[in-house]
Amino acid sequence: xxxxxxxxxxxxAKGEPCAQKALFEKYKARFYAVCLRYASNSSEAQDIxxxxxxxxFNSIGNYRGDGDFEGWMYKxxxxxxxxxxxxxxxxxxxVEAQDDVHNNILTDNNAAFSxxxxxxxxxxxxxxxxxxxxxxxxxxxxxxxxxxxxxxLQVNPSVVKTYYYRARAKLQDLLLQNEKELLKEYNLVKE
Amino acid sequence: MNIEELYKxxxxxxxxxPPDVVWQQLSSRLEGGVSQSSVSEAARRSSTSMAQxxxxxxxxxxxxxxxxxxxxxxxxxxxxxxxxxDNPAAxxxxxxxxxxxxDTTAATANIESVMQPDVASIAATTIFNAEVxxxxxxxxxxxxxxxxxxxxxxxVYMADNTATSVSADSRVAETEATVADVSVFENPKxxxxxxxxxxxxxRMEEDKTFGEIFxxxxxxxxxxxxxxxxxxxxxxxxxxxIPRIITPNHDNINDCWVIKGLENYNNVYVAVFSVSGKIIFxxxxxxxxxxxxxxxxxxxxxNVVIRDKNYQKTGALLIKSR
Numbered sequence: 001x002x003x004x005x006x007x008x009x010x011x012x013a014k015g016e017p018c019a020q021k022a023l024f025e026k027y028k029a030r031f032y033a034v035c036l037r038y039a040s041n042s043s044e045a046q047d048i049x050x051x052x053x054x055x056x057f058n059s060i061g062n063y064r065g066d067g068d069f070e071g072w073m074y075k076x077x078x079x080x081x082x083x084x085x086x087x088x089x090x091x092x093x094x095v096e097a098q099d100d101v102h103n104n105i106l107t108d109n110n111a112a113f114s115x116x117x118x119x120x121x122x123x124x125x126x127x128x129x130x131x132x133x134x135x136x137x138x139x140x141x142x143x144x145x146x147x148x149x150x151x152x153l154q155v156n157p158s159v160v161k162t163y164y165y166r167a168r169a170k171l172q173d174l175l176l177q178n179e180k181e182l183l184k185e186y187n188l189v190k191e
Numbered sequence: 192m193n194i195e196e197l198y199k200x201x202x203x204x205x206x207x208x209p210p211d212v213v214w215q216q217l218s219s220r221l222e223g224g225v226s227q228s229s230v231s232e233a234a235r236r237s238s239t240s241m242a243q244x245x246x247x248x249x250x251x252x253x254x255x256x257x258x259x260x261x262x263x264x265x266x267x268x269x270x271x272x273x274x275x276x277d278n279p280a281a282x283x284x285x286x287x288x289x290x291x292x293x294d295t296t297a298a299t300a301n302i303e304s305v306m307q308p309d310v311a312s313i314a315a316t317t318i319f320n321a322e323v324x325x326x327x328x329x330x331x332x333x334x335x336x337x338x339x340x341x342x343x344x345x346x347v348y349m350a351d352n353t354a355t356s357v358s359a360d361s362r363v364a365e366t367e368a369t370v371a372d373v374s375v376f377e378n379p380k381x382x383x384x385x386x387x388x389x390x391x392x393x394r395m396e397e398d399k400t401f402g403e404i405f406x407x408x409x410x411x412x413x414x415x416x417x418x419x420x421x422x423x424x425x426x427x428x429x430x431x432x433i434p435r436i437i438t439p440n441h442d443n444i445n446d447c448w449v450i451k452g453l454e455n456y457n458n459v460y461v462a463v464f465s466v467s468g469k470i471i472f473x474x475x476x477x478x479x480x481x482x483x484x485x486x487x488x489x490x491x492x493x494n495v496v497i498r499d500k501n502y503q504k505t506g507a508l509l510i511k512s513r
Contacts, residue, residue, distance in 0.1 A: 020221060024214060029206035036207055046213050053217055112208040121201055140195045141202065171194055173390055186197050 006065060013061040020057055027070070031077050032111070036122055037137055038081035040130060042110040044088075052080040078142055082152065085134045117182070124174040132167035139164050422501060431459075433495060433504060439483055440512045447482035448508070450495070460496040463508060486510055 011019030032049050039045035055076050063072060105111055105123045113119040125133050138144040138152070139160075146164070150157040175183055183189040432451035439446045453459055463472040463481075471491060472481055491508045 015221075017218065017221065021214070021218070024217065028213070029208050030204075032209040032213075033202070033205040033207040037202065046209060049209055049213055050217050050220070054220055057221060110210045114206055118201060118205045118207075121198065140198055168194065171198075175194060175197075177387070182197065188194065188197070 005069065009060060009063065009065065009069065012057060013063075015057075023056075024053060027073065030070075031073070033118075034074070034077050035081060036105065036111060037125055037141065038078075038085065038134060040126055040133070042105060042108045044084065046110070048077070048080050048084050051084075052077040055080060081137075082134070085130060088130065120178070124171055124178075127174060128167050128170055132163050132170065135160055135163045136167035136171070431456075431495065431497075431502075431504065433493065433506060435507060436509045436511060437483075438511050439486075441484075447479065449479045450477070453477065453479055456497050456500065458498060460498065462494045464492045464494070466490060466492075483510065488512055 008019055008023060012023055028049070031052060032045065035045035035048040035052070036042065039048055052073075056073055059076075063069070105119060105126055111119070113122075125136070128136065135149060135153070138149045139146065144152065146157050146160050150160045153160065176189070180189060430452050434445065434448060434450070437445050437448050448463075450459070450461075458475065459477050460475050461473070461477040461481075462470055465471055466489070471486065472483070474481070477495075488511050489509075491510060492505060493508045494503070494505045496503045
């Protein structure tokens with residue numbers, strides 16, 4: 001890690017607002033993308049983002065400058081997203097088929113994607129229900145194993161598998177419908 | 192199809208700018224001293240998102256109640272069709288149930304009101320659901336009671352203390368109205384683009400499985416209610432009048448311990464204890480012929496059990512010969 005970064009972290013640990021803002025500005029887009037993947041809409045994502053940064057600023061004093069600072073932050077955000085999932089999961093019991101339709105990321109001005117393709121892919125994630133989306137994220141993006149994910153979520157591995165396959169099937173359908181070009185790029189459909 | 196790679200590639204390093212308001216909230220929280228407020232903020236946030244989810248949840252709970260009503264109505268209809276004629280005992284209970292139905296429905300849809308022994312109506316449901324093989328005269332009263340009671344019970348269980356109360360009058364109309372609304376339940380995404388046939392079918396199959404599981408859970412719950420209701424019914428319908436004082440002074444008035452209503456049951460077990468717990472008298476098939484003459488005056492205890500009816504009563508028995 002270079003010296004500038006080191007300094008920034010030290011100043012954040014001291015609680016300097018300037019430094020905190022700088023850190024935020026540097027990483028906000030990176031982690032907002034992560035939050036959007038997990039949340040069901042952009043306002044939930046903003047919540048996760050805020051809480052995540054708060055946790056980071058709170059515990060940055062404990063960070064021993066040993067290695068991957070970004071990775072350390074990333075883990076905090078993933079954990080924050082999982083916390084959020086656990087908290088809101090009970091409310092979602094009856095809304096299995098769809099999440100709040102009004103917050104469609106395709107038309108949401110609160111999320112400035114750098115590419116429309118990414119925006120669409122995230123929208124497909126939002127088409128899943130919370131369990132499917134969380135598990136897909138954990139297994140595919142965070143590369144948890146099925147067993148690790150089961151332990152983390154405190155469910156049976158078969159539950160994880162079920163939701164994972166369901167998520168994948170739904171995403172496959174959506175991609176088949178809407179993203180033929182993309183699939184060709186990855187050789188997932190014939191010409 | 193391995194879409195994992197596709198997703199990883201495309202989203203792994205994606206960046207999305209959040210709205211400015213996030214920093215405003217964040218900085219004000221940081222100024223305010225974070226560690227305490229983050230917990231309460233988390234609570235506030237979760238309640239906000241809960242409020243968001245609550246509306247959706249309420250709607251879908253109504254939908255679920257509707258679905259439950261449909262299921263219940265179907266089950267009830269099937270049961271009605273299977274009935275023949277002539278079982279006078281059950282017919283009596285039908286009349287009783289209809290009277291008490293108003294009491295049941297007057298209470299708000301609240302699990303407590305169901306669990307309190309408004310027993311006759313619960314018992315009526317028991318009889319209808321459990322003893323399908325037996326016959327009931329399919330007079331006009333019957334379908335009302337069955338459908339209505341079942342709908343109330345299902346609605347209560349599903350809605351989990353937060354359902355709307357169901358009034359007796361509107362219930363039939365409601366059941367009919369909800370039939371039309373089934374389409375909402377089966378096609379929740381009508382307002383979006385048309386979905387291919389295959390996907391629709393898959394989704395319906397998913398819903399069907401969910402519905403089947405749902406039904407089974409309902410059945411189990413109903414069975415639990417039924418057995419409880421049966422138990423309660425038997426408790427309440429076994430009526431004995433047990434005297435608490437006997438005066439064995441040879442005046443032929445209350446010389447013997449005569450339990451009224453005994454003749455209606457077989458094998459009524461009684462036991463009389465002294466204060467110290469010693470059994471003074473015991474009979475496995477009491478016939479009202481115990482007339483103690485040599486017992487010292489004082490308090491004793493009795494225990495009366497009718498095994499077949501799961502009935503048991505204990506109480507004090509005073510013997511006073513002077």
